[in-house]
Amino acid sequence: MTSESSDRQKELEQRERILREREVELRLREMEANIQATDAAFHQTAKHQPEDSQKPWMKKVILGGKLFALGVVTLVAVKIASVLAGFIIVAALGLMSYKLFFESKKTNL
Known part of the structure; x- marks a missing residue:
């Protein structure tokens, strides 16, 4: 009886293993079929061009204008800084000359 049940058990295990x-x-075949199907799909892409996009020369003109404006702003800032530095230098020289020549010397003896 035990040999029959063990034989039956072994046969069931063998059938389960085969299944x-x-x-x-079957799963591997399905996966291969999916891989081959996705490899076959090829779509040509193209860059999106908006209809009302600016022309290339217009972009260059705008960039040139920005560069010119930056140059003008820089020159104005340098001119203002040089005038301000001149005022500060003249004021410092005036203060030093006042201290040296016009301020009364008080001697405490």
Whole structure:
């Protein structure tokens, strides 16, 4: 009785193993088919061009204008800074000359 049940058990295990192997093989075939199907799909792409986009020369003109404006602003800032530095230098020289020549010397003896 035990030999019959163990034989039966072994036979069932063998059938289950065979079924699992078949399922794995079937899944692998399906996966291969999916991979091959996705490899075959090829779509040509193109860069999107808006209809009302500016022309290339217009972009260059705008960039040139920005550069020119930056140059003008820089020159104005340098001119203002040089005038301000001149005022500060003249004021410092005036203060030093006042201290040296016009301020009364008080001697505490």
